[in-house]
Amino acid sequence: MPDFNLSVNGERVVARNVAPDTPLLWVLRDTLGLVGTKFGCGLAQCGACTVQIDGEPMRSCVYPVSAVGDKAITTIEGLASEVSLHPLQQAWIDLDVPQCGYCQAGQLMSAAALLAKNPQPSDADIDAAMAGNYCRCATYNRIRAAVHTAAETLQKQGGDRETV
Ligand code: FES
Ligand code: FES
Structure with a gap:
């Protein structure tokens, strides 16, 4: 299975050995260890899994990792600055x-x-x-x-x- 080079919270990271149709939510949680984003319905119905992709709120439970490309992902872990909370x-x-x-x-x-x-x-x-x-x-x-x-x-x- 391929690797995906992603931009997450301002850093380049590599998600290795991931099936292209894997929802971004699982890549964030299971592959990258960013567990602040939650699983609720898995059907784009509840919003618990919302992250920003190029600044737009997106349901990561239905967003295939292969569709991310060079877009910038921001998760709850990246909302605060280095010096203060958002x-x-x-x-x-x-x-x-x-x-x-x-x-x-x-x-x-x-x-x-x-x-x-x-x-x-x-x-x-x-x-x-x-x-x-x-x-x-x-x-x-x-x-x-x-x-x-x-x-x-x-x-x-x-x-x-x-x-x-
Ligand atoms: S988990 Fe409910 S919208 Fe994604
Ligand atoms: S579901 Fe409990 S605080 Fe929103």
Whole structure:
């Protein structure tokens, strides 16, 4: 079986001896040891397995590794910078968003993709962007609040940079 040269969280990695139709989720978890991304339904229905591929939220449970090519994969392990959590992660902590936590890596990856495109989303924007990420613990209201909090943090950080 072939090897796949992948870009994961800003690093080049090689996934060896992998069948081309293997879902990216299993390559991340089993081959590369990045177990932050979760398996839920395996059918692109729940969003637990969401990662970003070239900045777009994708369901890694149905994304064949052979389709990745040179695209940049970002997983929950790559969301924080070397010096600080992503503002979304900090807001998730500050607002106690997770309950069981199982869905939250996927929620964060979808939310991060949203804020990258739309820095000041409305409730409706958030609900639309997060509609494919299910939470069996129904943390939706806290997720929405935390996305707004992170958006405010990012706006402030942008303003701080402009005044430096
Ligand atoms: S595990 Fe991929 S969408 Fe549910
Ligand atoms: S926090 Fe439990 S499924 Fe979302």
